[in-house]
Amino acid sequence: MSELDIAGQPPLSLEISQYIRKTRGGKIKTATKSRSDHAIKITIFVLLTLTIYGFATFNYKNVDIAKALAGTWSNIKVLFGQPKLTYGTWGGSLKALFVTFSLGALATIFGAIIAFFGSLLCAKNIANSFVANITKSFVAFIRAVPTILWVLIFTVAAGLGSVAAVIGLTFHSAGYLIKAYAESIEEMDEGTIEALKASGASFWQIVFQAILPSSISRMTAWTFLRFEINFTNALAVGAAAGVGGIGFDLYMAGNHYFDLRELGFITYIVVAAVILLEMIATKIKATVR
Amino acid sequence: MPILEFKNVSKIYNNTTKALTDISFSVSEGEFVSIIGPSGSGKSTILRCINRLVDATQGSIIFDGHDIKQADKKEIRQVRKKAGMIFQHYNLVDRLSVIENVLHGRLGYKSVISGVIGHYTEAEKEKAFQILAMLGLTEQAYKRCDELSGGQKQRVGIARSLMQEPRLILCDEPIASLDPSSSKIIMDYLSNINETMKITCIANLHQVDVALRYAKRIIGITAGQIVYDGPPEKLTKAKIYDIYQSDEGELITDVK
Amino acid sequence: MDQTQEKAPRPQDQTSVFVTRKRTFTLAFLGVALIFVISAVATDYEVIGGLESIPKAVVWMARHFIPDAKAWSRLPYILSKLSETALVSVAVTVCAAICAFFFSLPGTKTTKTAPWIARIVRIIAAFFRNVPDIVWAILLLFSFGENILTGFFALFFATFGMLTRTFIETIDEVSASCVEALYATGATSLQTVFNGVIPSSLPEIVSWVLYMIETNIRSSTLIGMLTATGIGYLFDLYYKRMDYSSASLVVISIVILVIAIEILSNKIRKVIM
Numbered sequence A: 001m002s003e004l005d006i007a008g009q010p011p012l013s014l015e016i017s018q019y020i021r022k023t024r025g026g027k028i029k030t031a032t033k034s035r036s037d038h039a040i041k042i043t044i045f046v047l048l049t050l051t052i053y054g055f056a057t058f059n060y061k062n063v064d065i066a067k068a069l070a071g072t073w074s075n076i077k078v079l080f081g082q083p084k085l086t087y088g089t090w091g092g093s094l095k096a097l098f099v100t101f102s103l104g105a106l107a108t109i110f111g112a113i114i115a116f117f118g119s120l121l122c123a124k125n126i127a128n129s130f131v132a133n134i135t136k137s138f139v140a141f142i143r144a145v146p147t148i149l150w151v152l153i154f155t156v157a158a159g160l161g162s163v164a165a166v167i168g169l170t171f172h173s174a175g176y177l178i179k180a181y182a183e184s185i186e187e188m189d190e191g192t193i194e195a196l197k198a199s200g201a202s203f204w205q206i207v208f209q210a211i212l213p214s215s216i217s218r219m220t221a222w223t224f225l226r227f228e229i230n231f232t233n234a235l236a237v238g239a240a241a242g243v244g245g246i247g248f249d250l251y252m253a254g255n256h257y258f259d260l261r262e263l264g265f266i267t268y269i270v271v272a273a274v275i276l277l278e279m280i281a282t283k284i285k286a287t288v289r
Numbered sequence B: 001m002p003i004l005e006f007k008n009v010s011k012i013y014n015n016t017t018k019a020l021t022d023i024s025f026s027v028s029e030g031e032f033v034s035i036i037g038p039s040g041s042g043k044s045t046i047l048r049c050i051n052r053l054v055d056a057t058q059g060s061i062i063f064d065g066h067d068i069k070q071a072d073k074k075e076i077r078q079v080r081k082k083a084g085m086i087f088q089h090y091n092l093v094d095r096l097s098v099i100e101n102v103l104h105g106r107l108g109y110k111s112v113i114s115g116v117i118g119h120y121t122e123a124e125k126e127k128a129f130q131i132l133a134m135l136g137l138t139e140q141a142y143k144r145c146d147e148l149s150g151g152q153k154q155r156v157g158i159a160r161s162l163m164q165e166p167r168l169i170l171c172d173e174p175i176a177s178l179d180p181s182s183s184k185i186i187m188d189y190l191s192n193i194n195e196t197m198k199i200t201c202i203a204n205l206h207q208v209d210v211a212l213r214y215a216k217r218i219i220g221i222t223a224g225q226i227v228y229d230g231p232p233e234k235l236t237k238a239k240i241y242d243i244y245q246s247d248e249g250e251l252i253t254d255v256k
Numbered sequence C: 001m002d003q004t005q006e007k008a009p010r011p012q013d014q015t016s017v018f019v020t021r022k023r024t025f026t027l028a029f030l031g032v033a034l035i036f037v038i039s040a041v042a043t044d045y046e047v048i049g050g051l052e053s054i055p056k057a058v059v060w061m062a063r064h065f066i067p068d069a070k071a072w073s074r075l076p077y078i079l080s081k082l083s084e085t086a087l088v089s090v091a092v093t094v095c096a097a098i099c100a101f102f103f104s105l106p107g108t109k110t111t112k113t114a115p116w117i118a119r120i121v122r123i124i125a126a127f128f129r130n131v132p133d134i135v136w137a138i139l140l141l142f143s144f145g146e147n148i149l150t151g152f153f154a155l156f157f158a159t160f161g162m163l164t165r166t167f168i169e170t171i172d173e174v175s176a177s178c179v180e181a182l183y184a185t186g187a188t189s190l191q192t193v194f195n196g197v198i199p200s201s202l203p204e205i206v207s208w209v210l211y212m213i214e215t216n217i218r219s220s221t222l223i224g225m226l227t228a229t230g231i232g233y234l235f236d237l238y239y240k241r242m243d244y245s246s247a248s249l250v251v252i253s254i255v256i257l258v259i260a261i262e263i264l265s266n267k268i269r270k271v272i273m
């Protein structure tokens, strides 16, 4: 055991010592500073600084936080503990839920169609890099505008209603799915496309005979995941832009009737729907992986 | 006096999978034991019962005079300190430096706080360098572990366990992910550590030829039961066939 | 589908593959078409009107949705609101990430907590994730009123739920192996978390935080409309006044911010991963 005894160990030989790095304080260094660790540290530092700066400069309008939090807590208890419909009906809520589903579905279908062609322009293994870059920049621009703003812009341009909501939601769906589809296409075997090209197949033949069959299952999974997101977005857009669906019911219950119980009831319906979608999405994800 | 003793140990996972059935053996100080057996026979389970990564269902395991089945949290820590472990996939913290990974071997000795902030004494750091030098890794000390080759990673794993000043080293398929020449280097180091430092070694091995060459004693298990326990010389072709059942026995008949 | 089979010169096989594939595609197509029709009816969606509206909207945007001199004079105010929204998004994400990290630990396999504790963690995370942020916003409006904290807490809850689940998955994926080794040395759970879990999962975590900041900027624009704070409120204000040129400048500033953040995060991600 004496060999490993720390207290009585012999001094380090010269040969070893030449590899030892010391800190300014003369202690032996243990960590290495890689570029990545450095970047992580800086990123965290900047984010923390921004957070603190934010909290210091926000305009809190003299809200009594303790009181507001206590109030919120009792409101949460009413909301989740005593849900009750006063203004709406079961049937009406379910119909509104269905409308929200439908808005999400329409946006997903349109988004998927656009994204299918968009991804062909984007995927590294089949697209020309110039076109791909232009498409990607365009997608980045579309994605940068919050969905709600697209909806409102189209509301003025095309009139209020489901058209504006669906188009607004479609924009983001297309942007998201283009990226996802392109990745699915990029994952496919290089050799297949090469071989088909060599055999003189046309571009569309390659797309429908090779690319689509091999990436369709991943694409389907992504599309469903997007549907899940679109449902929540349709909800939010319904509330903020007043385009209908169960999101609008939420808004009315809270901001018009000021009825926590009504809000609670609708929330339960919404949460049940979201959980259902999440469960299906998890299943689909598992089968595709 | 044996350093380790298994008395009628059984392990059943999740009330369903029988991994070990009535295992008994004892290991004396300084031995180099190799456990061989087909995949799923329970080799890893035996090692994990020793340092309580897995709790045995029945029987008792005496390590260094203490029954580790009765050990509470604090005593488990003591047991783990004295039993180093080496893994097939090295299990290093890839993004930390080699020296940091080696120093992790001291965590069992530290107060929670100084372990959390990673405070090590100069003596410990020097010790770590000495161990690295012994394993031919001095030049790699400040490299990140993900920059190392498999053989080097495994040597870091050995260094980490030596840093614990262990009485026993448990090796769970230490060379299963390595090429032949790295495997030889690792096995030579282990056998050297066993001989010069008198640290007891228990190694699970897939390669019967390696086990025969390095171990002074072989334990063969099949389906959670010991079917052979003795010196390598007495391990006949038929016994190997017994351990591995059917095909696998034929694969390794060229050994003897 | 099996590609090697396609290339192989086996005509009978090929036709049968094509036939089944055609049938599946036809069925899928009909299914989607059915969903489309039902959805269009349910939402009174006009297909033709929808298609027509896009060129109309482009023309309208080109004519009205362009910043004019008046709009540019509002730029400093717009930027101040934009920075408020950006700061809220960062603050929310950072706070939620810190809470979610420590909250997720008992939900991971790395801390060896009892299974029922892990279950509770997952259920709580699911609760916060599945209650949409606008519900939180509407609820918080009751007590907090139109305040920056309304949006802060609404986004906090949603982000917390989302990140907790993500962190559980990430941590279990990245640090399982080194965690086992650290426990084997006799380290305590806390020591293992700081020496194994954090170093190995930090890059992934930072990457998720950056992604959530990006997402939260968009979400907080929407929430801001409900809570009358930040850039969302400003857009709403100009929009309702029909001051579309100012509104367009708001949109442009958001686009630039989001794209800048996206480019920056991608750069950071490349270095840290």
Ligand SMILES: Nc1ncnc2c1ncn2[C@@H]1O[C@H](COP(=O)(O)OP(=O)(O)OP(=O)(O)O)[C@@H](O)[C@H]1O
Binding pocket: B013, B014, B017, B018, B019, B037, B038, B039, B040, B041, B042, B043, B044, B045, B046
């Ligand atoms: N955590 C666990 N939960 C449930 N069953 C387990 C667990 N770990 C191991 N088992 C089962 O116990 C049996 C023995 O496993 P063990 O890992 O000890 O085998 P092994 O001999 O090490 O195999 P290998 O050579 O493949 O590593 C196997 O049937 C395995 O499926």
Ligand SMILES: [Mg+2]
Binding pocket: B043, B044, B045, B172, B173
């Ligand atoms: Mg094993």
